[in-house]
Amino acid sequence: MTNSIAIALAVARKDLTAEWRTRELVPALAQFVVLALIIANFGFQIDARNAPSIAPGVLWMALVFAGLVAFGRAFAAEREQASLEAMLMTPASPVAIFAGKALAATLLLIGCEAVLLPALALFFGTPLSAAIVSAVLLATIGMAALGCLFSAMVARIRARELLLPLLTLPLWIPFIVAGGQAVQVAMGATGNYDQALALLVDFDILFVVLTSLAARFVLDE
Amino acid sequence: MNRYEKGAAAAVGLMALAAGAIFLFAPTDALQGPVQRIFYLHVSSAIAAYGCFAVVLLGGIIYLRNGSLAADRLARAGALVGLVFTTVTLVMGMLWAKPIWGTFWAWDARLTSTLVLWIIYAGYLLVRRLAEPGRQAARFAAVVGIFGFIDVPIVHFSVTWWRTQHPGPIIVNDALPGEMLATFLFTMACTLALATAMIAIRYRIETLADGPVPAVAEKATAVTTGQREPVK
Numbered sequence: 001m002t003n004s005i006a007i008a009l010a011v012a013r014k015d016l017t018a019e020w021r022t023r024e025l026v027p028a029l030a031q032f033v034v035l036a037l038i039i040a041n042f043g044f045q046i047d048a049r050n051a052p053s054i055a056p057g058v059l060w061m062a063l064v065f066a067g068l069v070a071f072g073r074a075f076a077a078e079r080e081q082a083s084l085e086a087m088l089m090t091p092a093s094p095v096a097i098f099a100g101k102a103l104a105a106t107l108l109l110i111g112c113e114a115v116l117l118p119a120l121a122l123f124f125g126t127p128l129s130a131a132i133v134s135a136v137l138l139a140t141i142g143m144a145a146l147g148c149l150f151s152a153m154v155a156r157i158r159a160r161e162l163l164l165p166l167l168t169l170p171l172w173i174p175f176i177v178a179g180g181q182a183v184q185v186a187m188g189a190t191g192n193y194d195q196a197l198a199l200l201v202d203f204d205i206l207f208v209v210l211t212s213l214a215a216r217f218v219l220d221e
Numbered sequence: 222m223n224r225y226e227k228g229a230a231a232a233v234g235l236m237a238l239a240a241g242a243i244f245l246f247a248p249t250d251a252l253q254g255p256v257q258r259i260f261y262l263h264v265s266s267a268i269a270a271y272g273c274f275a276v277v278l279l280g281g282i283i284y285l286r287n288g289s290l291a292a293d294r295l296a297r298a299g300a301l302v303g304l305v306f307t308t309v310t311l312v313m314g315m316l317w318a319k320p321i322w323g324t325f326w327a328w329d330a331r332l333t334s335t336l337v338l339w340i341i342y343a344g345y346l347l348v349r350r351l352a353e354p355g356r357q358a359a360r361f362a363a364v365v366g367i368f369g370f371i372d373v374p375i376v377h378f379s380v381t382w383w384r385t386q387h388p389g390p391i392i393v394n395d396a397l398p399g400e401m402l403a404t405f406l407f408t409m410a411c412t413l414a415l416a417t418a419m420i421a422i423r424y425r426i427e428t429l430a431d432g433p434v435p436a437v438a439e440k441a442t443a444v445t446t447g448q449r450e451p452v453k
Contacts, residue, residue, distance in 0.1 A: 146368075153361050157352045166344040167365060170337050171372050177379045199379060210371065214364045217285055 004096040011087070011100025012107070018077065019108060025073055029066050029112035036062035037123050051124045056183040059120055060176050063136065064143075064169065066112050071147030072164050074105040075155035084155075088219060098148065098215035105151075106144035113140065126187050135182035138200040139175040145204075145211040146171050153218050174203050225422050232418035235411040247404040259317040261405050265412035266309040267335070273303025273416060274342065278370040281363030293359040294431070296366055298423035300345050302416055307339045331387035334377035341369035 019025055040046065040058040078084035087097050113136055121128035150167045154160035182196035222230070243261045250257035280296025283289055314332070315325040326332065345365045352358035397405065 149364070153348075153364065156357060157348070157361070159351050163344070163347060163351060166340070166347060170341045170344065171368055173333075173337055174372065174375045174379050177376065195382070203375070206371075206375075210368065214367070217360050217364055 004093055004099075007092045007096040008100040008103060011097055012103040015074075015101065015104030016107060019104075025070060025108055026111040029070055029108070030115040032069060033062045033066050033112060033116040034119055036065065037119055041123070046124060048125060052126055052187045053189070055120060055124045055126045056180055056187055056189075058124070059116070059136070059183060060180055062116055063113065063139075064172060064176065066116070067109055067140075067143055067147055067172075068165050068168060070109045070112065071105055071144070071151040071168070072154075072161065074101055074148055074151045079155045084219075094216050094219040095212050098152065098219055099212065101152070102144050102148040102211075105148050106140060109140055109144060110137065113137075129186055131186035131193060132183055135179050135186065135197060135200065138197065138204060139179035142200070142204040142207040143172050143175050145208045149211045149214060149218060152215070171207075175200065178203065225425055228418040228421060232411075232415040235414050239408040239411040242404045242407050246400065248398065248400055253321060256317060256320050259313050261408040262412070263310060263313040263317060264405065265409040266306040266313070268409060269412045269416040270303045270306035270310060270338070272413065273299045273306060273420065274338070274366075274370055274373075275299075276420065277303065277342070277345070277366040281366040284359055284363045285367075288356075290359075290431070293363070294424055294427040295420070296363065297349060297427050298420045300342050300349075300362075300366065301423055302419045304339065304342045304346065305419070306412075306416060307335065307342070311335060311339060327387075328380075329387050330377050330380040333380050334373050337376050338369070338373045341365070341372060345369060 037058065040054070040061070044050070044054050044058075046054055075084065078087070088094060117128055117133060117136065120126060147168050150164060150171075154163045154167070157163055178196045178199040181191055182193055182200065185191040185193040185196065239261070243258050247258065247261070249255055276299030277296045280292040280294075280299060283292035284296065314335075318327065319325050345362055348362050348365050349358050352361050
């Protein structure tokens with residue numbers, strides 16, 4: 001068990017080191033989400049009155065598509081250099097390798113959120129509260145587990161750019177439902193914030209457990 | 222006529238009988254008028270679709286456990302037939318919603334989760350098409366099928382807590398008059414028979430599409446790779 005955790009951390013550190021040395025993904029994602037905000041501004045004609053009702057939707061749209069890009073890249077380097085096969089040949093358990101990849105992808109997406117949330121508050125004038133940050137972070141955990149599972153899957157499939165959104169987005173909807181509700185309430189809509197947050201925690205637990213059960217079948221292929 | 226043709230003919234005959242019951246036997250709804258007759262096939266095909274996706278789930282779990290090719294073919298057949306019935310449910314529901322709700326679509330739990338269901342299994346079929354045929358496609362699709370089946374009730378319940386428009390269950394609440402209930406139960410039985418016949422035929426097509434797998438080769442592969450699924 002401790003061995004598996006050490007392997008997962010080593011894999012995550014490897015990915016984060018690679019990202020730190022190239023500095024490709026997080027800056028690209030940051031630009032991507034700022035562009036999403038610009039497009040939303042022109043699409044919605046945002047002003048001080050309608051911003052609180054539109055901002056949650058813009059936040060989740062930008063986050064979901066940034067997440068697709070981030071998780072789509074999670075296995076790109078491994079695929080290009082066929083290093084996943086090498087990692088799987090080691091005695092390390094596939095679940096530990098998967099957990100490491102998922103952890104690194106989660107941290108990279110959080111790096112992107114660290115740009116998205118302040119930019120949203122800056123450009124849309126919405127609050128940047130702990131309530132919003134915790135809802136987004138909780139959703140990120142489960143979304144990352146699912147996103148990495150399907151990213152590992154499509155890495156072996158043709159037309160992977162097409163397939164990743166089709167497989168991932170429907171399974172992310174529970175997180176968007178609960179996370180969307182939480183952020184709407186945090187930005188002033190009526191509703192039950194605690195219930196939405198509790199749901200997010202439930203979904204996180206469920207999908208993290210399920211993806212770790214399924215990871216073996218996807219990675220081993 | 223082979224047994225598949227006979228099965229298909231019997232299923233079509235049963236559906237014609239169900240249509241007779243829906244249009245001739247069942248009384249016209251006092252409030253909604255004739256459009257309420259959509260109810261019988263709408264709910265029946267939804268139940269048939271759930272049944273088909275349960276087949277996909279079971280087939281996927283069995284395949285992941287022991288690599289049974291039959292389970293995988295059954296899952297493939299179930300996904301396609303289930304997608305057809307989901308389409309029927311959605312289209313008939315929209316046709317019913319327009320005169321009664323005044324709109325084709327409302328974002329409520331039932332409608333949203335059914336649409337998500339449709340998209341998930343359309344993705345399932347796409348995985349089957351794009352992944353390398355054989356072991357890879359079967360394994361990936363099994364994972365998609367399992368996650369899909371779990372996701373749909375979650376979407377359903379998470380949306381329920383905030384908005385609903387679609388009526389709740391009326392069969393179990395004993396809200397239907399006797400003749401309507403009888404028509405509904407008959408239509409449901411016929412629709413389930415149709416779904417079974419479609420899955421059986423599709424299973425046969427998948428078997429033929431897989432090509433002959435000589436028993437000896439299968440055993441030899443199992444010995445060399447330590448797995449029971451033949452590698453293509």
